[in-house]
Amino acid sequence: MSTQLIMAILALGFIVVFQIAKASEYVAVLKGEKKSFEQNNKINGFLLLAFLVLGLIGVYWCNELLKGKILGEAASDHGEKVDAMLHITLILTGIVFFITQILLFWFSFKYQYSEKRKAYYFPHNNTLELIWTVVPAITLFILVGFGLVYWSRITGDAPANANIVEITGKQFGWIYRYPGKDKVFGKKYYKNINEGKNNQLGLLWDDKAAQDDIVSNEALYMVVNKPIKLVINSRDVVHDVGLVHFRMKMDAVPGTPTTMWFTPKFTTEEMKKKTGREDFEYEISCDQMCGKGHYSMKGIVKVVTAAEYALWLAKQKPNYQQVMADQAPAATPAAAVDTVKATAAAATHSATNN
Amino acid sequence: MSHEASLHREVVTTHEVHHDEHHGHHHQETFITKYVFSQDHKMIAKQFLITGIIWAIIGGLFSVLFRLQLGYPDQSFPILEDILGSKWAAGGKIQPEFYYALVTMHGTVLVFFVLTAGLSGTFANLLIPLQVGARDMASPLMNMLSYWFFFIASIVMIASLFVQTGPASGGWTAYPPLSALGDASEGSKTGMDLWLVAMALFVVSQLLAGLNYISTILNLRTKGMAMTRLPLTIWALFFTAVLGVLSFPVLFSGFILLLFDRHAGTSFYLSDIFLASTQKALPNEGGSAILYQHLFWFLGHPEVYIILLPAMGMVSEILTTNARKPIFGYMAMVGSMFAIAILAFLVWAHHMFVTGMNPFLGSVFVLLTLLIAVPSAIKVFNWLTTLWRGNLRFTPGMLFAIGFVSFFISGGLTGIFVGNSTIDIHLHDTMFVIAHFHIVMGVASFFGMFAGVYHWFPKMYGRYMNNTLAYIHFWITLIGAYLIFWPMHYEGLAGMPRRYLDVSGWVSFNQFSGLNRFISIVSIIVFAVQLLFVFNFFYSIFKGRRVRTQNPWGSNTLEWTTPINPGHGNWEGEIPEVHRWAYDYGKDGRDFIPQTEPVGKNESSH
Numbered sequence: 001m002s003t004q005l006i007m008a009i010l011a012l013g014f015i016v017v018f019q020i021a022k023a024s025e026y027v028a029v030l031k032g033e034k035k036s037f038e039q040n041n042k043i044n045g046f047l048l049l050a051f052l053v054l055g056l057i058g059v060y061w062c063n064e065l066l067k068g069k070i071l072g073e074a075a076s077d078h079g080e081k082v083d084a085m086l087h088i089t090l091i092l093t094g095i096v097f098f099i100t101q102i103l104l105f106w107f108s109f110k111y112q113y114s115e116k117r118k119a120y121y122f123p124h125n126n127t128l129e130l131i132w133t134v135v136p137a138i139t140l141f142i143l144v145g146f147g148l149v150y151w152s153r154i155t156g157d158a159p160a161n162a163n164i165v166e167i168t169g170k171q172f173g174w175i176y177r178y179p180g181k182d183k184v185f186g187k188k189y190y191k192n193i194n195e196g197k198n199n200q201l202g203l204l205w206d207d208k209a210a211q212d213d214i215v216s217n218e219a220l221y222m223v224v225n226k227p228i229k230l231v232i233n234s235r236d237v238v239h240d241v242g243l244v245h246f247r248m249k250m251d252a253v254p255g256t257p258t259t260m261w262f263t264p265k266f267t268t269e270e271m272k273k274k275t276g277r278e279d280f281e282y283e284i285s286c287d288q289m290c291g292k293g294h295y296s297m298k299g300i301v302k303v304v305t306a307a308e309y310a311l312w313l314a315k316q317k318p319n320y321q322q323v324m325a326d327q328a329p330a331a332t333p334a335a336a337v338d339t340v341k342a343t344a345a346a347a348t349h350s351a352t353n354n
Numbered sequence: 355m356s357h358e359a360s361l362h363r364e365v366v367t368t369h370e371v372h373h374d375e376h377h378g379h380h381h382q383e384t385f386i387t388k389y390v391f392s393q394d395h396k397m398i399a400k401q402f403l404i405t406g407i408i409w410a411i412i413g414g415l416f417s418v419l420f421r422l423q424l425g426y427p428d429q430s431f432p433i434l435e436d437i438l439g440s441k442w443a444a445g446g447k448i449q450p451e452f453y454y455a456l457v458t459m460h461g462t463v464l465v466f467f468v469l470t471a472g473l474s475g476t477f478a479n480l481l482i483p484l485q486v487g488a489r490d491m492a493s494p495l496m497n498m499l500s501y502w503f504f505f506i507a508s509i510v511m512i513a514s515l516f517v518q519t520g521p522a523s524g525g526w527t528a529y530p531p532l533s534a535l536g537d538a539s540e541g542s543k544t545g546m547d548l549w550l551v552a553m554a555l556f557v558v559s560q561l562l563a564g565l566n567y568i569s570t571i572l573n574l575r576t577k578g579m580a581m582t583r584l585p586l587t588i589w590a591l592f593f594t595a596v597l598g599v600l601s602f603p604v605l606f607s608g609f610i611l612l613l614f615d616r617h618a619g620t621s622f623y624l625s626d627i628f629l630a631s632t633q634k635a636l637p638n639e640g641g642s643a644i645l646y647q648h649l650f651w652f653l654g655h656p657e658v659y660i661i662l663l664p665a666m667g668m669v670s671e672i673l674t675t676n677a678r679k680p681i682f683g684y685m686a687m688v689g690s691m692f693a694i695a696i697l698a699f700l701v702w703a704h705h706m707f708v709t710g711m712n713p714f715l716g717s718v719f720v721l722l723t724l725l726i727a728v729p730s731a732i733k734v735f736n737w738l739t740t741l742w743r744g745n746l747r748f749t750p751g752m753l754f755a756i757g758f759v760s761f762f763i764s765g766g767l768t769g770i771f772v773g774n775s776t777i778d779i780h781l782h783d784t785m786f787v788i789a790h791f792h793i794v795m796g797v798a799s800f801f802g803m804f805a806g807v808y809h810w811f812p813k814m815y816g817r818y819m820n821n822t823l824a825y826i827h828f829w830i831t832l833i834g835a836y837l838i839f840w841p842m843h844y845e846g847l848a849g850m851p852r853r854y855l856d857v858s859g860w861v862s863f864n865q866f867s868g869l870n871r872f873i874s875i876v877s878i879i880v881f882a883v884q885l886l887f888v889f890n891f892f893y894s895i896f897k898g899r900r901v902r903t904q905n906p907w908g909s910n911t912l913e914w915t916t917p918i919n920p921g922h923g924n925w926e927g928e929i930p931e932v933h934r935w936a937y938d939y940g941k942d943g944r945d946f947i948p949q950t951e952p953v954g955k956n957e958s959s960h
Contacts, residue, residue: 003431003433010882014885014886014889017823017826017886018823018886018889020822021820021822021823021826021890022820024821024822025820025821025822025899028821029899037747040748040821040825041746041747041748044748044753044825045746045748047829048748048753048756051832051833055836058836058840059840062840062841062844066841066844066869067844069844069848069865069866069869070844070847070848071847071848071849071862078779079780081776082776082777082779082780085774085776085777086771086777086780086847089770089771089774089777090771092770093767093768093770093771096763096767097763097764097767100734100735100738100763101760101763101764103738104737104738104741104756104759104760104763105756105760107738107741107742107744108741108746108748108756111677111741111742111743111744111745111746112746112748113745113746113747113748114745117745118745118940118943119677119678119679119743119744119745119939119940120679120742120743120744120940121679121680121939121940121941121942122679122680122682122739122742122743123680123681123682123683123684123937124682124683124684124685124686125682125683128735128739129683129686129732129736132731132732132735133728133731133732136727136728136731136732137728140724140725140727140728140770143724143770143774144720144721144724144774146776147720147724147774147775147776147777148717148720148721150776151713151716151717151720151775151776152713152717154776154779155713155716156713170628170630171538171629171630171631190626190627190628190635191628191635193628193635195630195633196633202628202635232710235626235627235628235630236531236535236538236627236628236629236630237529237530237531237532237535237538237627238529238531238532238643240708240783242783242849242851244780244848244849244862245862247779247780247849248779248780249708249779249780249782249783250708250710251708251709251710253643253644253709253710254531254624254625254626254627254643255624255625255626255627255639255640255641255642255643256625256642256643256644256710257710258709258710259710277861279861280861281861283860283861283862285849285851285854285860285862285863286851287782287783287784287851288529288783289454289524289525289527289529289532289853290532291454291524291532291538291539292450292451292454292523292539292540293450294450294454294853294854295450295851295853295854295855295856295857296856296859298859298860
């Protein structure tokens with residue numbers, strides 16, 4: 001009902017506007033073309049100036065209204081660099097923005113048609129053109145310079161003491177894998193993936209390095225002030241690990257692992273206090289269109305202290321043990337044989353690994 | 355080549371004879387040859403424009419639908435279920451698959467069907483022969499085919515909206531593996547095949563058109579029309595056509611490989627895939643999903659300039675005509691467009707900074723990307739200087755041209771943010787990017803297009819559009835577009851990802867639900883005002899005030915030397931000869947000096 005009402009009002013509005021427009025056209029003919037042109041020109045010239053003034057106020061007001069809603073301080077060392085670059089760019093482009101927009105609308109207002117004025121024949125001027133080629137070029141080289149320094153630091157190699165965690169995207173969620181005590185990720189092969197048998201990454205159980213790998217869908221744990229390196233994979237389509245508070249982002253591409261590293265600065269608990277929100281969590285958002293569940297493909301990052309991390313890690317059961325526990329009651333007689341096989345296989349694998 | 359040229363000359367002669375016989379009356383044509391399978395470039399231009407308008411309404415309507423969802427994620431609109439059926443809008447709520455189909459089709463339709471075909475298709479066809487002084491395109495037949503390939507592409511694309519599994523829904527970029535695997539997404543079933551077929555037909559249309567534009571500009575200029583005397587519109591359309599001809603085939607190859615991956619079992623883009631929906635691992639190994647992104651963006655980035663350059667050219671022309679003052683720095687304008695055209699091919703990977711591409715390669719692309727800002731800055735300052743000390747007439751075309759410059763500045767500057775890889779890490783695929791490219795590519799180009807329509811409508815139909823409606827259209831669109839896209843930057847700065855149909859479940863982004871509602875309301879109003887334009891357009895074709903003078907804007911270019919309603923062949927007698935550049939406004943105390951006027955003895959040189 002209300003939709004029909006809105007439609008009717010819209011249609012009525014259209015008709016009214018159209019009738020006014022038609023009438024004004026007749027009035028213009030009666031008034032004489034020249035006179036109505038001059039009137040229109042004055043009105044539009046004034047409106048252009050009004051738009052400039054109100055627009056600038058609007059820019060300020062919008063900023064006052066929304067600046068509190070964008071994220072606060074970056075929560076990682078790399079994020080600080082991104083924010084610094086953002087500020088440098090904002091200042092330089094801001095200056096250009098205000099100068100050019102003010103000139104554009106001011107000129108439009110000031111040089112509006114007047115019978116007395118003659119347009120000034122001014123087809124070119126090499127000095128001026130040189131100035132506005134060279135000045136933007138220099139400004140841009142400043143921006144490129146800062147940008148590339150930060151970029152190379154952010155994308156450079158991770159420090160040797162970094163924790164390494166693997167994160168794999170799937171429709172529509174995230175799988176985290178920790179290398180376990182041996183600090184080595186075991187082998188995996190995508191054709192080995194079997195969710196029914198609790199092997200969502202396709203780990204090869206006869207690789208000993210895989211046997212202590214911890215696989216979880218719960219959260220991505222990292223230690224505060226300790227570098228973390230993420231090895232990023234996808235199981236199906238392209239996803240993207242988006243970490244807004246850390247200002248980090250990297251695609252997850254099936255068949256082509258990617259990496260990113262950074263050092264988190266605040267624990268989740270600290271962020272709860274900083275933001276004043278009890279429900280605060282570091283969220284992982286999927287930033288690459290991945291299908292109908294894209295908008296809800298969320299992961300959680302838990303940044304904890306080293307002690308809390310150790311405690312949490314100690315409680316985790318490797319994926320392999322869970323699988324074995326699942327199989328144990330059904331296949332007790334075969335288990336012995338399996339173990340022998342697995343140990344033998346693991347031995348050969350660890351030999352090749354070393 | 356020479357054979358074609360002589361063939362054309364023959365055609366020209368017949369036209370001339372024909373015209374002489376009929377004393378300038380129209381050809382004796384049937385309805386079919388005049389309005390449907392027309393080979394007259396002016397009629398083809400109108401066909402492109404009207405088809406483009408229809409597509410723009412469809413594409414705009416899609417955005418209204420998904421803005422409803424974004425603004426009111428927890429509300430239901432029963433009317434949507436009535437119209438769209440229970441599969442797409444069960445209970446009056448837009449379903450995720452359908453939401454993604456809407457954004458995909460919105461992007462595809464507006465980027466390709468409206469702002470490529472509708473914009474450069476219209477104005478290249480209308481203006482190239484008229485402004486270079488030619489009777490028609492180099493190949494009127496190819497020109498006609500270009501429209502009809504576009505038409506077939508449109509039919510196929512429309513058809514894809516009605517298949518059971520829905521149209522393509524993997525985003526207008528259609529990245530595989532999502533777009534390659536029907537099991538990964540409903541929209542990647544039949545809808546995606548139709549999308550690919552439609553796009554392939556579209557590429558054919560663009561190539562036929564582009565080759566024609568280039569050869570017309572190079573070979574069919576009238577006597578005295580040196581390249582350096584061409585109006586900037588023609589230069590812009592020339593670079594546009596070159597960009598299209600060189601980059602569309604690459605996109606085509608990308609699509610063909612995608613079709614192979616979909617149906618022939620190849621692994622160009624596919625590797626190591628296990629689909630949860632079927633619980634099966636695919637046999638494909640060794641492909642690279644990133645390869646597609648390279649092929650796509652090798653067109654995708656030049657495409658931005660394919661959309662923007664014609665608008666720049668028209669804006670230059672309209673600004674200078676209504677400022678009654680020559681364009682400032684003609685050669686610098688041509689040079690900067692040339693630089694933009696070259697650089698357009700060297701920056702595609704700035705869309706891929708976070709795909710895991712080698713960071714060093716990323717650095718090179720940062721440098722090249724930010725370089726584009728230099729020619730862009732030259733253009734902006736030259737436009738500003740063109741306005742300086744002019745005598746400005748605010749026709750609707752002029753207002754939209756000024757609006758174009760404003761949006762080009764705003765959107766261009768945010769390009770410096772996202773073009774810098776360091777900042778792009780944070781802003782990539784967020785609403786900031788949406789705001790950036792909608793302002794600089796969408797709104798700015800639309801403003802260029804509106805400017806062109808208002809300015810050349812008298813030439814197209816021999817009538818004026820209603821001024822009052824045009825002013826209402828301008829002011830609401832200018833204010834509305836800023837209200838929609840300016841605050842959207844803040845959502846992006848907060849990292850809110852694009853293509854999220856509901857952010858209420860996110861602690862990081864749910865503070866923007868109020869803003870989202872505001873944006874949705876404004877965009878619905880702005881859409882309604884565009885309908886006002888459409889109405890004005892069609893009403894004025896039949897009922898608009900008649901044009902009584904041959905050159906209503908007091909313009910220098912050749913199109914205003916044709917009769918008010920030119921027939922096929924454009925000029926009744928000889929094609930006029932050109933003696934000067936197109937921008938002698940306000941010279942030696944004279945308001946304007948048309949290109950056809952010989953240079954006087956005492957005339958000052960510039």
